[in-house]
Amino acid sequence: MKINKNYQNIEETYLFSEIAERVRKYMEQDKGAALIKMGIGDVTRPLCKSAVEAMVHAAEEMGTAEGFHGYGPEQGYAFLRDAIADYYLNTSGVKVFSDEIFVSDGAKSDIGNILDIFDKDNVVAVTDPVYPVYVDTNIMAGRKVIKLSASADNDFLPMPYPGLEADIIYLCSPNNPTGAAYDKVRLQKWVDFANAHGSVILFDAAYESFISDENIPRTIYAVEGARSCAIEFCSLSKTAGFTGTRCGYTVVPESLIREGVQLRKMWLRRQTTKFNGVAYPVQRAAAACLKDQGLSEIAENIAYYKENAKIIADTFTELKWPFTGGKNSPYIWVKCPNGMRSWAFFDDLLVRANVICTPGSGFGECGEGYVRFTSFNTRDNTIEAMKRIREIFG
Amino acid sequence: MKINKNYQNIEETYLFSEIAERVRKYMEQDKGAALIKMGIGDVTRPLCKSAVEAMVHAAEEMGTAEGFHGYGPEQGYAFLRDAIADYYLNTSGVKVFSDEIFVSDGAKSDIGNILDIFDKDNVVAVTDPVYPVYVDTNIMAGRKVIKLSASADNDFLPMPYPGLEADIIYLCSPNNPTGAAYDKVRLQKWVDFANAHGSVILFDAAYESFISDENIPRTIYAVEGARSCAIEFCSLSKTAGFTGTRCGYTVVPESLIREGVQLRKMWLRRQTTKFNGVAYPVQRAAAACLKDQGLSEIAENIAYYKENAKIIADTFTELKWPFTGGKNSPYIWVKCPNGMRSWAFFDDLLVRANVICTPGSGFGECGEGYVRFTSFNTRDNTIEAMKRIREIFG
Numbered sequence: 001m002k003i004n005k006n007y008q009n010i011e012e013t014y015l016f017s018e019i020a021e022r023v024r025k026y027m028e029q030d031k032g033a034a035l036i037k038m039g040i041g042d043v044t045r046p047l048c049k050s051a052v053e054a055m056v057h058a059a060e061e062m063g064t065a066e067g068f069h070g071y072g073p074e075q076g077y078a079f080l081r082d083a084i085a086d087y088y089l090n091t092s093g094v095k096v097f098s099d100e101i102f103v104s105d106g107a108k109s110d111i112g113n114i115l116d117i118f119d120k121d122n123v124v125a126v127t128d129p130v131y132p133v134y135v136d137t138n139i140m141a142g143r144k145v146i147k148l149s150a151s152a153d154n155d156f157l158p159m160p161y162p163g164l165e166a167d168i169i170y171l172c173s174p175n176n177p178t179g180a181a182y183d184k185v186r187l188q189k190w191v192d193f194a195n196a197h198g199s200v201i202l203f204d205a206a207y208e209s210f211i212s213d214e215n216i217p218r219t220i221y222a223v224e225g226a227r228s229c230a231i232e233f234c235s236l237s238k239t240a241g242f243t244g245t246r247c248g249y250t251v252v253p254e255s256l257i258r259e260g261v262q263l264r265k266m267w268l269r270r271q272t273t274k275f276n277g278v279a280y281p282v283q284r285a286a287a288a289c290l291k292d293q294g295l296s297e298i299a300e301n302i303a304y305y306k307e308n309a310k311i312i313a314d315t316f317t318e319l320k321w322p323f324t325g326g327k328n329s330p331y332i333w334v335k336c337p338n339g340m341r342s343w344a345f346f347d348d349l350l351v352r353a354n355v356i357c358t359p360g361s362g363f364g365e366c367g368e369g370y371v372r373f374t375s376f377n378t379r380d381n382t383i384e385a386m387k388r389i390r391e392i393f394g
Numbered sequence: 395m396k397i398n399k400n401y402q403n404i405e406e407t408y409l410f411s412e413i414a415e416r417v418r419k420y421m422e423q424d425k426g427a428a429l430i431k432m433g434i435g436d437v438t439r440p441l442c443k444s445a446v447e448a449m450v451h452a453a454e455e456m457g458t459a460e461g462f463h464g465y466g467p468e469q470g471y472a473f474l475r476d477a478i479a480d481y482y483l484n485t486s487g488v489k490v491f492s493d494e495i496f497v498s499d500g501a502k503s504d505i506g507n508i509l510d511i512f513d514k515d516n517v518v519a520v521t522d523p524v525y526p527v528y529v530d531t532n533i534m535a536g537r538k539v540i541k542l543s544a545s546a547d548n549d550f551l552p553m554p555y556p557g558l559e560a561d562i563i564y565l566c567s568p569n570n571p572t573g574a575a576y577d578k579v580r581l582q583k584w585v586d587f588a589n590a591h592g593s594v595i596l597f598d599a600a601y602e603s604f605i606s607d608e609n610i611p612r613t614i615y616a617v618e619g620a621r622s623c624a625i626e627f628c629s630l631s632k633t634a635g636f637t638g639t640r641c642g643y644t645v646v647p648e649s650l651i652r653e654g655v656q657l658r659k660m661w662l663r664r665q666t667t668k669f670n671g672v673a674y675p676v677q678r679a680a681a682a683c684l685k686d687q688g689l690s691e692i693a694e695n696i697a698y699y700k701e702n703a704k705i706i707a708d709t710f711t712e713l714k715w716p717f718t719g720g721k722n723s724p725y726i727w728v729k730c731p732n733g734m735r736s737w738a739f740f741d742d743l744l745v746r747a748n749v750i751c752t753p754g755s756g757f758g759e760c761g762e763g764y765v766r767f768t769s770f771n772t773r774d775n776t777i778e779a780m781k782r783i784r785e786i787f788g
Contacts, residue, residue, distance in 0.1 A: 001561040001592045001652050002513035007660055010667075042464035052457035055675065056450050062639065063446035069638035070436035105499050105670070112668030113507075116534065119396035136667045140510065167395040198395045244463035245456065246673045259397050266401050273404075273530045274506030276499070280638045281449065282673050 006142040013132050015362030019346075026350055035350075036385040038312075038373045039358035041176075043241045045304060047285070048297035051240060054288035058281035069280040074272045076103025076249070080283045083290040084249050091208075094221045100251050100264060102271055103278055103286075107206050107235035107248040112137045113274070114202065114231060114250070117266040118168060125166035127158045129177050129363030129370075131204070134170045143168075149366050156180035156324050156333065160193035169194060171220075172204035174211065177363045177372040178333040179325015181216045187223045194229035198258065201230040206248075209239040209302050210309075211328040227253040231263070238330060240289040240298045247278055247286040305330050308382040309375035315386040319393055332373040333360065337393060345371055353388040400536040407526055409756030413740075420744055429744075430779040432706075432767045433752035435570075437635045439698060441679070442691035445634060448682035452675035463674040468666045470497025470643070474677045477684040478643050485602075488615045494645050494658060496665055497672055497680075501600050501629035501642040506531045507668070508596065508625060508644070511660040512562060519560035521552045523571050523757030523764075525598070528564040537562075543760045550574035550718050550727065554587035563588060565614075566598035568605060571757045571766040572727040573719015575610045581617045588623035594652065595624040600642075603633040603696050604703075605722040621647040625657070632724060634683040634692045641672055641680040699724050702776040703769035709780040713787055726767040727754065731787060739765055747782040 019039070027033060047055075061067030075081070081098040088096045104110050111133055120142050126134045128147040138145050146166065148158035156178040171190060174181040182190070194201050201220065208218040219234075220226045235248035242248075252264040288294045313326030316334050323334040336345035342359035349355045349371075358374075360367030375382070413433070421427060441449075455461030469475070475492040482490045498504045505527055514536050520528045522541040532539050540560065542552035550572040565584060568575040576584070588595050595614065602612040613628075614620045629642035636642075646658040672680075682688045707720030710728050717728040730739035736753035743749045743765075754764030769776070 001594055002515055003653050003655055003657070003660065004511050004513050007511065007655075007663060010663065044459075044462070044464070046458050046462040047453075047456040049457065052453050055453035055456075059441075059446050059449035059453060059675070059679075062441040062449075063443065064440050065438075068438070068440040068635075070438070070635075071637045105672070108670045109668060117398050117401065119398050121396055133667060140664070140667070200395055241462075241464075243465045244671075244674045246670065258395050259399075261397055261401075263397070266397065269401060269404065270534070273527060273534070274503060276502045276640065277638075278499070279640045279673055279676050281453070281675065285453075 004140070006140050010136050010139045013362070015359070019356065019358070022347065022350065023356060033354045035354050035356055036377065036381045037356045038377060038382070038385050039356050040374055040376050042243050043238060043305075043376050044378060045241055045301045047241055047245065048289060048294060048301065050288040050294035050297055051245075051285040055281045055285040058284035062280065072277045072280055072283070074275055074277050075268065076101065076278060077280070077283050080287045083287045087290045088219060088221070092217065092219050092222050094219050096221060096251055097254065100253050102250045102252065102267060103283060104248050104250060104275070105246040105278055106237065107204065107233040107250075108133060110233050110248060110250040111202065111204065113270065114267065115141055116270050117263060118200075122167035123165055124168045124170070125164070126170045127172070127175070128365060129360060129367035130170075131172060131176050132363070147364065150175075150178055150180070151366055152322065152335075157182055157186055159186060159189055164193070166197075167199050169199055169201045170204065171201055172206070174207040174325065174329035174331070176207065177331055177358070177360065177367070179329035179331035180333070181211060181328045183215045184217055184223060187217055187220060191220070191223045191225045191229060195225050199229065200256070200258065200263070201226075203230050203232045205232050205234045207238055207329055207331075208234060209298075210306060210330050212306075213328055216328055221251070221253070227255045229256065231256065236286050236289060239302070240286070241301060242286070245282055245285060247282050304379070305375045308377065308379060311382050311386055312373050312375060315390055318390065326375075330375045332375070333370055334373065336369055336371060339369070342368055342371055349389070352392050353385070355385045355388060398534070400534050404530050404533045407756070409753070413750065413752070416741065416744065417750060427748045429748050429750055430771065430775045431750045432771060432776070432779050433750050434768055434770050436637050437632060437699075437770050438772060439635050439695045441635055441639065442683060442688060442695065444682040444688035444691055445639075445679040449675045449679040452678035456674065466671045466674055466677070468669055468671050469662065470495070470672060471674070471677050474681045477681045481684045482613060482615070486611065486613050486616050488613050490615060490645055491648065494647050496644045496646065496661060497677060498642050498644060498669070499640040499672055500631065501598065501627040501644075502527060504627050504642060504644040505596065505598065507664065508661065509535055510664050510668075511657060512594075516561035517559055518562045518564070519558070520564045521566070521569070522759060523754060523761035524564075525566060525570050526757070541758065544569075544572055544574070545760055546716065546729075551576055551580055553580060553583060558587070560591075561593050563593055563595045564598065565595055566600070568601040568719065568723035568725070570601065571725055571752070571754065571761070573723035573725035574727070575605060575722045577609045578611055578617060581611055581614060585614070585617045585619045585623060589619050592652065593623065594650070594657070595620075597624050597626045599626050599628045601632055601723055601725075602628060603692075604700060604724050606700075607722055610722055615645070615647070621649045623650065625650065630680050630683060633696070634680070635695060636680070639676055639679060641676050698773070699769045702771065702773060705776050705780055706767050706769060709784055712784065720769075724769045726769070727764055728767060730763055730765060733763070736762055736765055743783070746786050747779070749779045749782060
């Protein structure tokens, strides 16, 4: 019996446990402190009314002989796949076929599981700073991972360069953690690179619903040629507050072919073999969010977070702290003032403002000197946190 | 870019599409035929009242600021893991620690995904006939799979033999498709083998709730030494009709260590990296099934299916057709009369009785000459199907 030794090469992420530990220690000295968490990655607004009603109705159906649903299609029910296809058409004018859409319990699962269909011997490119899942899942499989630096010099949007060798390329736009988003011109360059080199782009569109600028694509398929080189992952987690309800989707276009094989067929085989679909009530709730009344309800929640993001961004503009994100993204990536390092600024904010952020160095070497703020706290807390920061640093 | 070429070695299973095709052709000639599907693997009874109520309540909670649940623990909420631990204790007197339990969207996912933690170079043993997922998931990963024949000679319960070399051993008991179940004495021999050879047993207990004989363990942990060699997969699919609600669990004991590494920690790392937990309302529904009123409600449904199984088994006893299962299992595995081959008998039953079964040859070479019946149809349909069979073959 041999275990998978690649697991021993995964770096342990102590980011969030270290944050918790420093907060705990601080609270020992300042027991009454009213801390505000401005680093949280989870949403706080409840599910919209349409989603709740649909889930309640579906749960009640499941209790009746006529309305009971057993095993569903592994790929997801047609009613949801059609709603997702309509969503692409209505938000981006992009045609995605229902058969190219795979419903799942979330983008994180699919981003990890998609690697099943690729050989171990592929070189993987990720940006730095990076969502750790892209790296860890590939290290687990024994793949070589190279990092593309994101910094103020490239607007935090790494681009292909002559000599770059990468078989699998992860792009997350709008980005977690930097909030930077690829415009159409830059994304086109990545698509052209991938098509020229036979690479596959794994495009994480989890934050697409925060995009308002017209020149920033909400889907990679808005870019010419993407259907022959890109797999897109998306989720209702941030779009509709589904972080605890669990529903996402992955698009594998029919025309994405490598070594003569349709990747869509491989992913279908993977999912039918190792997955049994998403709960019927969850799929009903997801479909309700993507239609009619549901769409305007989720838009209200996104507008709420976007207003929070604006309050944060306006504060940093006022303080003249360079930052990205905050406009087409729930994240604001800000340079620590006075050349401070990430953890030093984290401590400073914690002690002086009782505000908790996320140190950028936790997302990779290029994150050093930055911290991440998110727009997912309540309006009141966001306003109060920014007030404290302005008072101290203004 | 290289694809995973192992996918090209997976055998396509045409079993269910071939069944559908033969049924379609038959219906063209006999349009009014009242077919009864006695081969279905899906449940038909609705969710129990407690599950529906819990899911409705949780869905409503999700729509409120106070009751909203975002990201939950990847391993599952403590309230469900504790309920599962209690279930083990109450049904089998077995102590499983809450930290050893991993809640998931179903046993099929976990059975496929667990292979992540093992090296490619392990020899895998499965029984024949076999649930195809055990084979396909390993072929996808490039592992060597050996088959252990199940036949009337060994009561359809393959046993370890001198010289057997197997690093990973799949045991499904009660078995799909044969309905055979390991008693404690035989299971002990497998556990002893695994401990002596350093193998790991992947024990699929999906049908444990159908066991009534006291000498047949409902969990492998009822056998001495299993905690150092076995991972157990279980599911609410058959226990509580969750085939469309999606909730299962996997137990990886703390004392299961290979090459100096706790497999529990590896699985935890896999799940935290590639999974984000099960929907909160689904976990609430699952917990409701495993407690108080819910337990007696699910027991009613299981009793219903068990009575169906008995009706089928009694029919075959009457006809003197040798069979296994039907007592501690929802499956009945019956030898085709007059030495017929599986598909020939399938056709004969279809045409003469308008009853659809599943040809045993679809589950492996050793399934030739057998067919599988299930107890998941309604009482009326089960009675009617058996009546027709008795009339024709009696």
